[in-house]
Amino acid sequence: MSSINVFENLLLRYHENKLAHAFLLETNNEELCYKDVLELIKKMNCSFNYSNNCSLDCNICNLIDNNSLPSLITIVPDGQFIKKGQITDMMERFSTKPVFTKENIYVIREAERFNSSSANTLLKFLEEPEDNIIGIFITSNKENVISTIRSRCQIFSCIYDNNIIDCLDDNILTDVKLYLNSIYKNADDLLYNKTHMSGFYTDRKDWELFFKTMLYYLDDCYISERLDKVELVKNISKDKLIKIIVLIEDILKYIKSNGNIDLILDKFVIEMRNYYE
Ligand SMILES: [Zn+2]
Structure with a gap:
């Protein structure tokens, strides 16, 4: 399946309420995959039937482009690892209901870089999934993602041509x-x-x-x-x-x-x- 179809599939699942609370994307191009994830989140939430030039007048797409949508948090490793504090900060922010969107969404990049303390903190979150929280994990190698997290995620492969x-x-x-x-x-x-x-x-x-x-x-x-x-x-x-x-x-x-x-x-x-x- 090409990467485009993966995201179409995810969007379809989302609209049919079949999307898991947490899913893991294994990819050969982290940057492109993250860009596509942001686009997916736009398509999930845009009130103007998202198109490429939507962001000119669309509040949601604008907020996503400017990394200032309150219900979206992207976590990247702080130094070598994703730290516990990054996870607790996110959990605290997501303890309230989302405002502009239906769900609070967190995206974790380089998901193979959890340490045991940040992984354990997140597990609690993953084990008691709330309806209005979605976790998206991106990794270059799913085998390197801590198994307790991996096993709670629906896994998709997202391969790009290195065009x-x-x-x-x-x-x-x-x-x-x-x-x-x-x-x-x-x-x-x-x-x-x-x-x-x-x-x-x-x-x-x-x-x-x-x-x-x-x-x-x-x-x-x-x-x-x-x-x-x-x-x-x-x-x-x-x-x-x-x-x-x-x-x-x-x-x-x-x-x-x-x-x-x-x-x-x-x-x-x-x-x-x-x-x-
Ligand atoms: Zn829009």
Whole structure:
């Protein structure tokens, strides 16, 4: 089932009152999945028969776009884990009935990052589901979600084609190409990291997006005849390009496991030197 159909299915279930109080979405693209979840929530609640340009005059869609709908809370890990305090804050806010919408809805991103104390706190909530609360969990790997939570969720798979056109933000892609051009065959690549890249993004999520963009871009350079190939890509063999793609996948793992960004960037340029012919 394509990801679009998953959300159509969820919306249909919702309108037929068949949607579970908690469901888990396993996805290969967390960002896109979250965007689609927000769109689903709009469709569930929009009073103007939601369409893409609805937000111009629609209160609910506007509030969702501005992240200020009182009955919607998105939780992302605070540091390495989702913390107990984030769950208790949410429970406290949802102890009252929703105002603009039929349900209070919480979305938990990176649901594999509960620790035992935040998971136990949430369990109470999941075990005594109230009619007007919906929990949506997003994860890249359902096997890594604490089993007590997973077992109380209806599970859906939400797989996207890694289609470059959907995934790439033009500004980030520009940054990526500039970076690849700057370090390519540059004896001062480490210095470039230090002077230009250190602190380039303050948020780890932005670094993740940066390297994901690089990954999608190089993937696409591999499989298609892009007109905007950087020098590096034009000059190396496809074998080497594949190795770089594998390297970037590793880099993304280091970023996700909270490695020091400056060290990760240095590791990246040092390993990249192996692939310049
Ligand atoms: Zn609307």
